[in-house]
Amino acid sequence: GAGVSQSPSNKVTEKGKDVELRCDPISGHTALYWYRQSLGQGLEFLIYFQGNSAPDKSGLPSDRFSAERTGGSVSTLTIQRTQQEDSAVYLCASSPRPYQGYNEQFFGPGTRLTVL
Amino acid sequence: AQRVTQPEKLLSVFKGAPVELKCNYSYSGSPELFWYVQYSRQRLQLLLRHISRESIKGFTADLNKGETSFHLKKPFAQEEDSAMYYCALYTGGFKTIFGAGTRLFVKA
Numbered sequence: 079g080a081g082v083s084q085s086p087s088n089k090v091t092e093k094g095k096d097v098e099l100r101c102d103p104i105s106g107h108t109a110l111y112w113y114r115q116s117l118g119q120g121l122e123f124l125i126y127f128q129g130n131s132a133p134d135k136s137g138l139p140s141d142r143f144s145a146e147r148t149g150g151s152v153s154t155l156t157i158q159r160t161q162q163e164d165s166a167v168y169l170c171a172s173s174p175r176p177y178q179g180y181n182e183q184f185f186g187p188g189t190r191l192t193v194l
Numbered sequence: 195a196q197r198v199t200q201p202e203k204l205l206s207v208f209k210g211a212p213v214e215l216k217c218n219y220s221y222s223g224s225p226e227l228f229w230y231v232q233y234s235r236q237r238l239q240l241l242l243r244h245i246s247r248e249s250i251k252g253f254t255a256d257l258n259k260g261e262t263s264f265h266l267k268k269p270f271a272q273e274e275d276s277a278m279y280y281c282a283l284y285t286g287g288f289k290t291i292f293g294a295g296t297r298l299f300v301k302a
Contacts, residue, residue, distance in 0.1 A: 128288055169238065187237055
């Protein structure tokens with residue numbers, strides 16, 4: 079029914095703590111993407127999944143970041159030992175199979191992470 | 195290298211003035227280009243795609259392969275056009291490369 083959903087919508091944590099961000103894609107969408115949106119930095123690609131595998135993890139900024147996707151559906155982005163520079167809005171998107179050279183991504187509302 | 199460049203982080207125009215948001219790309223294949231928009235407190239969403247040659251909310255974008263550009267234009271800006279705009283290059287499969295974005299402010 080609804081579009082991509084993300085939880086929590088807001089997360090405030092203390093430096094050094096671990097956080098988990100969740101994304102529920104549109105049912106049936108094959109691909110799932112994570113991006114980070116920082117003030118003044120635009121949209122930063124982190125990782126994408128095709129099914130449950132991640133062909134491209136090139137955007138993960140450090141080994142403190144990891145993500146998994148299970149059952150070809152829900153995905154979790156985990157940030158360990160959070161730092162203040164991790165503060166940003168984390169966006170999730172999903173997309174169906176490409177069709178006629180076209181692949182639209184559908185975005186969730188984002189999780190605003192604040193690391194104190 | 196595959197790359198999308200939006201040279202302006204911020205663009206400010208007066209209501210009723212023409213607006214052009216610049217986008218240049220680098221891609222060796224046949225490009226498929228898009229503009230996405232994020233209005234305040236709304237989700238990032240697709241605005242238009244070059245292949246459909248459509249005008250959405252008065253915006254158009256023409257692909258210029260010679261100049262490797264895909265600038266977004268509107269002849270008369272409205273206050274409700276104020277938003278963050280991202281140019282995007284589809285490179286095949288499931289991969290899309292986004293530019294850094296341009297924030298448009300339309301002043302009354």
